[in-house]
Amino acid sequence: MPVSAQASANGRPSIVADYAALPGVPDELLAGDGSIRPVWSGLIERLDRLGPEERDRAFARGAQYLRDAGVFVRQYGEGKSARDWPLSPVPVIQPAAEWRVLAEGLAERADLLEAVVADLYGENRLVAQGHLPAGLVASNPEWLRPLVGIRPASGHFLHFLAFEIGRGPDGRWWVLGDRTQAPSGAGYALENRVASTRSFPGLYADSNIERLAGFFRAFRDGLDALRQDAGSRVGILTPGPMNETYFEHAYIARYLGMMLLEGDDLVVEDGRVMVRTVSGPKPISVLWRRLDAAWADPLELKASSHLGTPGFLGAVRAGGVSVINALGAGVLESRAFLAFLPKLSEVLHGRPLAIPNIATWWCGGAAERAHVRANAHAMLIGAANSTGLPLEPEAGDVLRGEMAAGGGDLGAWLEAQGRELVGQELVSLSTTPAWENGRLMPRPMRVRVFMARTREGWQLMPGGLARLAASGHDPSAVSVSSGGSVADVWVVSDAPVPGDSMLAQSGEAFVRASPGLLPSRAADNLFWLGRYVERAEGQIRLTRAYMSRLPETPAGGTPLMGALGSWLDERSLDMGQGVCPEIARTIAMAVNSASTVRDRFSVDAWASLADLERTVARLADTVVPGEDAASAMGVLLRKITGFSGLVHENMYRFSGWRFLTIGRALERALFMAELLATFGEWTGPHGGFELCVEVGDSVMTHRRRYSVTASRDTVVDLLALDPLNPRSVAFQVDEIREQVSLLPGANVNGQLSALSRAVLRIHADLSVLGPQDLDHAALTALSRSIGDLTHDLHAQYLD
Numbered sequence: 001m002p003v004s005a006q007a008s009a010n011g012r013p014s015i016v017a018d019y020a021a022l023p024g025v026p027d028e029l030l031a032g033d034g035s036i037r038p039v040w041s042g043l044i045e046r047l048d049r050l051g052p053e054e055r056d057r058a059f060a061r062g063a064q065y066l067r068d069a070g071v072f073v074r075q076y077g078e079g080k081s082a083r084d085w086p087l088s089p090v091p092v093i094q095p096a097a098e099w100r101v102l103a104e105g106l107a108e109r110a111d112l113l114e115a116v117v118a119d120l121y122g123e124n125r126l127v128a129q130g131h132l133p134a135g136l137v138a139s140n141p142e143w144l145r146p147l148v149g150i151r152p153a154s155g156h157f158l159h160f161l162a163f164e165i166g167r168g169p170d171g172r173w174w175v176l177g178d179r180t181q182a183p184s185g186a187g188y189a190l191e192n193r194v195a196s197t198r199s200f201p202g203l204y205a206d207s208n209i210e211r212l213a214g215f216f217r218a219f220r221d222g223l224d225a226l227r228q229d230a231g232s233r234v235g236i237l238t239p240g241p242m243n244e245t246y247f248e249h250a251y252i253a254r255y256l257g258m259m260l261l262e263g264d265d266l267v268v269e270d271g272r273v274m275v276r277t278v279s280g281p282k283p284i285s286v287l288w289r290r291l292d293a294a295w296a297d298p299l300e301l302k303a304s305s306h307l308g309t310p311g312f313l314g315a316v317r318a319g320g321v322s323v324i325n326a327l328g329a330g331v332l333e334s335r336a337f338l339a340f341l342p343k344l345s346e347v348l349h350g351r352p353l354a355i356p357n358i359a360t361w362w363c364g365g366a367a368e369r370a371h372v373r374a375n376a377h378a379m380l381i382g383a384a385n386s387t388g389l390p391l392e393p394e395a396g397d398v399l400r401g402e403m404a405a406g407g408g409d410l411g412a413w414l415e416a417q418g419r420e421l422v423g424q425e426l427v428s429l430s431t432t433p434a435w436e437n438g439r440l441m442p443r444p445m446r447v448r449v450f451m452a453r454t455r456e457g458w459q460l461m462p463g464g465l466a467r468l469a470a471s472g473h474d475p476s477a478v479s480v481s482s483g484g485s486v487a488d489v490w491v492v493s494d495a496p497v498p499g500d501s502m503l504a505q506s507g508e509a510f511v512r513a514s515p516g517l518l519p520s521r522a523a524d525n526l527f528w529l530g531r532y533v534e535r536a537e538g539q540i541r542l543t544r545a546y547m548s549r550l551p552e553t554p555a556g557g558t559p560l561m562g563a564l565g566s567w568l569d570e571r572s573l574d575m576g577q578g579v580c581p582e583i584a585r586t587i588a589m590a591v592n593s594a595s596t597v598r599d600r601f602s603v604d605a606w607a608s609l610a611d612l613e614r615t616v617a618r619l620a621d622t623v624v625p626g627e628d629a630a631s632a633m634g635v636l637l638r639k640i641t642g643f644s645g646l647v648h649e650n651m652y653r654f655s656g657w658r659f660l661t662i663g664r665a666l667e668r669a670l671f672m673a674e675l676l677a678t679f680g681e682w683t684g685p686h687g688g689f690e691l692c693v694e695v696g697d698s699v700m701t702h703r704r705r706y707s708v709t710a711s712r713d714t715v716v717d718l719l720a721l722d723p724l725n726p727r728s729v730a731f732q733v734d735e736i737r738e739q740v741s742l743l744p745g746a747n748v749n750g751q752l753s754a755l756s757r758a759v760l761r762i763h764a765d766l767s768v769l770g771p772q773d774l775d776h777a778a779l780t781a782l783s784r785s786i787g788d789l790t791h792d793l794h795a796q797y798l799d
Helices: 038-049 054-068 098-118 135-138 187-197 201-206 214-223 246-256 310-318 329-332 335-339 341-349 368-388 395-405 410-416 520-552 559-570 583-593 601-618 628-652 657-681 690-696 699-706 712-721 731-743 755-767 777-796
Strands: 092-095 160-167 173-179 234-238 259-261 266-269 272-278 280-289 322-324 431-437 441-455 457-460 465-469 484-492
Touching: 038 368, 054 520, 054 601, 092 755, 098 160, 098 173, 098 329, 098 341, 098 441, 098 457, 160 280, 173 441, 187 201, 187 441, 187 465, 187 484, 214 234, 214 246, 214 395, 214 583, 246 259, 259 280, 259 335, 266 280, 266 322, 272 310, 272 431, 272 520, 322 583, 329 335, 329 628, 329 657, 335 341, 341 457, 410 559, 431 465, 431 484, 441 484, 441 628, 465 601, 465 690, 520 559, 520 583, 520 628, 520 657, 520 690, 520 777, 559 657, 583 601, 601 628, 657 690, 657 731, 690 699, 690 712, 712 731, 731 755, 731 777, 755 777
Parallel strands: 092 484, 234 259, 234 280, 280 322
Antiparallel strands: 160 173, 160 441, 266 272, 272 280, 431 441, 441 457, 441 465, 465 484
């Protein structure tokens, strides 16, 4: 049956009429005779039917989702920074039958890797019997001697693996590398899938594409089964926000409903790992580790680590925590192991690997070094000719590294011979279509696939993370850091695929889950997020008030503008610029606080905050002081209150929301008390009362309540003492009192905590005061008391 009504002269749809595979290289889209592979027909037909504008809109929907979700690539080095996630909108498509064969072969490889690492930390027969060189293990920095003889509490060393695979000229898949330390990419694969479904919603629903949710649900259930008791938890251990894949850690934690934890969140007590929470230490018995093992415990491993938890290895020895993957499993990532795995498969399993890996050599012994020195170039060319694959795109680096590990110096020898392996055309990975400049182009591809240990055994994710080279002429650059792109991987079944999600399945008993534990670090960041957002709003309102008066201010100034200018200077708010840098800095601090708790924010809330930061940066380049700046502040005010509204309306009312709300209320009360102490006095500059009412966003309320010109009594009553005005100090103190009373430990057996007593004292004092009682000294003392609540909060919950 024809793929499309718009067929070209060669029988293909017009969109692929001039698409051609690279010479001598297999292509995922085209069969050997140049015809379109059946599994691609639906996508090609859909693309061919779309007009250029419709196609651009479809691709833009996926890209917009990724921008809104905050998916980015963090690059390091001079002149590099975060950039948008480089998703190629055209997915890589694979038939389910082929994927099943791949799953069987990789499950076999996973069992082999499990057996090898278990031996290295157990009986060590493979080295003793000469199947592995001792130097290969002993010189590997990922082989952790303190864990020799320790059996993982879970019973297995490996639970979650990634494999780099590529298709060679013979059409077979080859393993290019094993990822056993803390494999990344699964979260990005999920985000790619969401983006691709936004681009092709109808096609995705009708094309029998295998869903990813079942894979993650099975893995999550497998981790839940490892919990040592019903009261313990499962968490994801992350190095923190500065890690280049932190976004993925947060996304996976939110997707699976797990706590996202850093080393400082944990403490070891009596051989068990505990989480520092606002409710006190709570046990956690399963940690999916995204932190490299060497950084896990500064007492026994890398002493300079600030990312780990002192005593963590002691808990591992005591069997108090299951670590996924086990500490020390990263030893298998050394590419030198690829040289021995084929033989080890025969030794341990009695059969060759079903899916071969690329050829490599161990250059650790004297004989091996001499052989490589004499034959390295011929060996590499021979490997390329016989397998169609190299020692990896980083072939020269690989051999240099292995020689260095064994005491040799292949790099020096190669340079003496005038040979440079990296620059040679040794790569022959298959190509896949990528959309570039309005057309499909073949690009070399490698795929990272993921395998999880579940209750039923190893399971391969029906999809993966494809990485595409930046050009067909530089196939060694199959990486994002080299300018390449990524693509979703669709596994298409011949039969209808049932819908799947992370929700409870039919027949499962409903149990309302608890809101979860709140680590003290997360509570701290939520508290300061609330403060920074409210502080920025106050700065924006003050700036707007100043800038709106600036055009009407005489050259000599006025007492009010002079006083306001001085007050703003004390707060580092430079009115000589249209958008004060301090506003941008405060918003940046809010974004930083939010970034550390990404797992607790919706996509909309994060997008709103990120949009605010981008808007500030954009306006700072164009806005000038005066009416222009006042108008710009109105834009920022609407955006920042939009974020506050999203959080207030949509965030679940658990402890995290309470800390955020307390921070916001405390900052607003503090700001208003300080504002009134300066501009709410009879002795203050003329126009100060009106300024307070304007900055306090209470102009309409004041007119309706008092029907008179603003006076000290009306202003102080409305902005300090009115419990119904959401801008008043009393309203915010009441909000703080309510939220504090609902926090853990606020009232134990009738005994109020120090924080509860302090808040109650402020609330009681305000309740019996009148406007005449709140003079400058009283307002200053009030602001001091409100500020001191931060210390009480930290002492009880955050330190």
